[in-house]
Amino acid sequence: MKYKAIIFDLDGVICHTDHYHYQAWKHIADKLGVYFDEVINNRLRGISRMESFEIILEGYDGIISDGEKMRYVAEKNEIYKKLLLDMSPKDLSDEVKETLEKLKNQGFRLAIGSSSRNAGTILRQIGLARFFDAVSDGNNISKSKPDPEVFLQASHSLNVPPEDCLVVEDARAGVEAAAAAGMDCAGIGDAAKSDLSIYKLNTFSDLLRVVQ
Ligand code: BG6
Ligand code: MG
Numbered sequence: 001m002k003y004k005a006i007i008f009d010l011d012g013v014i015c016h017t018d019h020y021h022y023q024a025w026k027h028i029a030d031k032l033g034v035y036f037d038e039v040i041n042n043r044l045r046g047i048s049r050m051e052s053f054e055i056i057l058e059g060y061d062g063i064i065s066d067g068e069k070m071r072y073v074a075e076k077n078e079i080y081k082k083l084l085l086d087m088s089p090k091d092l093s094d095e096v097k098e099t100l101e102k103l104k105n106q107g108f109r110l111a112i113g114s115s116s117r118n119a120g121t122i123l124r125q126i127g128l129a130r131f132f133d134a135v136s137d138g139n140n141i142s143k144s145k146p147d148p149e150v151f152l153q154a155s156h157s158l159n160v161p162p163e164d165c166l167v168v169e170d171a172r173a174g175v176e177a178a179a180a181a182g183m184d185c186a187g188i189g190d191a192a193k194s195d196l197s198i199y200k201l202n203t204f205s206d207l208l209r210v211v212q
Helices: 018-032 038-042 049-059 066-084 094-105 119-125 149-158 172-180 189-193 204-210
Strands: 005-008 109-113 134-136 165-169 184-188 199-201
Touching: 005 149, 018 038, 018 049, 018 066, 038 049, 049 066, 066 119, 094 109, 094 204, 109 149, 119 134, 134 149, 149 165, 149 172, 165 172, 172 184, 172 189, 184 189, 184 204, 199 204
Parallel strands: 005 109, 005 165, 109 134, 165 184, 184 199
Antiparallel strands: none
């Protein structure tokens, strides 16, 4: 086998939470009178909550204190968390579920490497709470993607060296983080367009072909 472990980004790879992020950020943007659309929302993939807010604030003319920023970001997260309660195992596609099971049966160690501090909730909602061998997320890192920390923590928890890990990502920040961690990366969606994605996945199950 080319790799011993596969580290998956969560949002945009295993399941789709963009529309929930969008709705929650849209509420905050409307409150501030800032223009916000799906194109801007797409720029928030893979980066932390506060970094996302800073991007939204590029369209804001006024002055906003750090304390207010913290309050808006906390409010966004409360709205987002309520929306996540609508998620269920139906939000995990058959294709993703079957591919993950096949990879596990083939002996790969499987982990999550996500910037989100809500990763545990999302995994629980979609029925994957106990599926992965390790979960590295926004709660155990001090720097978000494109910093490699989240993937290095996953490789450490799995006890598999970076060169034996493959990362699966949908965000450019995540592809850069994988490269910085010294890991090969399979890109899906937008990330497949990055030169740093060694493998370009048209669909999730293509993974079964590239890891052989
Ligand atoms: C990433 C998302 O998975 O998590 C980003 O792609 C998001 O858009 C980041 O900003 C942080 O998420 P959370 O759940 O901690 O606010
Ligand atoms: Mg993602």
